[in-house]
Amino acid sequence: MDCNCVSDLLLPPVPALWTPGFAFPDWAYKPESSPGSRQIQLWHFILELLQKEEYQGVIAWQGDYGEFVIKDPDEVARLWGARKCKPHMNYDKLSRALRWLHVLPLPLINLASWQTVGCDTSVGGAQETGLTTAPRARRQTPEVVAMETSPTSFAAVYYYNKRILHKTKGKRFTYKFNFSKVVLVNYPILDMANSPFFLAQNHFNGGTTAPDCTPEAIQSLFPRLPDSGRGTSLFDRGTTAPGAEGDKLRLDTFPFLSTERRTSEAALQVLFPPFFPSHPPHPPHPPMCPRCPNPFPGRKALIEGAPCYSKPPSLLGPYPRNPPFDYPWGFNPYLPGAFSLNNCPKLPPGSLYPSQFYPNPLQSSLSQLPHPFSSLLPPGDSAGGERGAAGQTGGTNGTASGQAVRLCLPPYPGSLTMGRTDIGSGATLGDRVAASPPGSGLSLSLGLGAVGLAAGAGADQQSPTERRGGVKQDPESDSDLEITDLSDCSSDNENEHEFGLRKASSLASRPQILLEGKKGSALPPVTSLPPPVSPHPLKSLTPVSPPPPSLARSLSPSLALHERHRETETRKMIHS
DNA sequence: TACGGAATAA
């Protein structure tokens, strides 16, 4: 195709720290697999339009996170057709393509990270690192799963999912991106359990105190990376003051940056904002096929004046964003995981309550996790603990003051959602961090989760279309920090519940998945990985849950039974 | 207006 209209709009400026060769994730181009390589994809294009203010009257973020409304279907179709040199494009065809996106695979987190954690350096991408592809229901819906087990860290469970976006039912011309479908699951070098960063009261767990963003704290998240002190592995210590000015995260230390830069950037922006400021967007790229003169004269949008967003509504909340978590741009809607992880079981009606009623997602979820996470919780501690100073911001933890961690389990085993204000004083961004032990089906996902200010800013702003149609926004609870049980994880619309079931059942078949093909042999053996650095003292506490089972065990029917039993027990605890 | 099957193109 002559129209090499790959939009670099989607790329934030490349910081000097980044390797130029990794300007764009592989999956954005798919150069080797797609004959139409380097041609802009529809979802890229949609995002591109959404990014530009001049098309706000045509297409705009609206409603829930990742949700956008095509205000002028004909115009969007025209633009798309112009870009693709398809002058006969219309909304019917465009929508068909959009419907195809519903079942197209999402990009895969590359497992190249293993290279830099002392493992087999001969391995490269996902396919070379033991990933195997699950049986495909259909050609377009692969599901990739890889696992690694470790007694001290996370299993590496990577999967990708269909449904890059879906139609929002009941809302005209409204679709929603499923950015969060790209899940960096259990990034193997992350060790939250040992991290003062996460154990401290911070903006992730609702605390009002600043998170421990010292290099040491951050380094503690990555125990498998070499740590020879400040200014070494994770940080390039500058000559100026510590913090954002003096210390810079060495991005090359995060191997996933090389392949999933956008995901990683998002994660790091949220995790370590002082060290990883976000970037402004690129200048506009004409959404036109350069070869074709505009076959369509300029047309007026059919729907004008509707409130819309140049950014997703999550950024437009009423709450100020204060340093050190002030994001000048702060949000990249292109980022996988940029929006909520809506693919998880819904919170009960309680999720609609003010966020101060929410349980602490991290700690609560830790309680669900087998050792070592569950062991972070003192035995016998249960719901009803101190809310602490974080009460105003919705936090329910009390760790900062040395109080016992409150055990508050979610009614749904798989997911906990942090309240919209749980991220503390005005942070409008958040990150989902879900953690899981090997084989449990629980996952650690890093992504940029736009937290719930949209409830105030977005839901109130309905397009004329919606006003006319009386379409009701379904308030979905989004989180910036979630513990996600992939075994129950499904998408945010009803038919994705079915996927969740399928997912759960697919867990049982994972041994086959893993045993097929390369049998995961390309993944580094657990024993080849260095042990984590000093275990957290809390880890010596009696685990609420049993230690993480081995992968094989975790997938056995008996263990599944055990897990269900444990789940039941946990729920009993909640109710009691 | 939305959905999805089927054939087909690039």
Place this chain on the structure above:
DNA sequence: TTATTCCGTA
């Protein structure tokens, strides 16, 4: 692989 095109159905 990622749409595009067409069309029947709801």
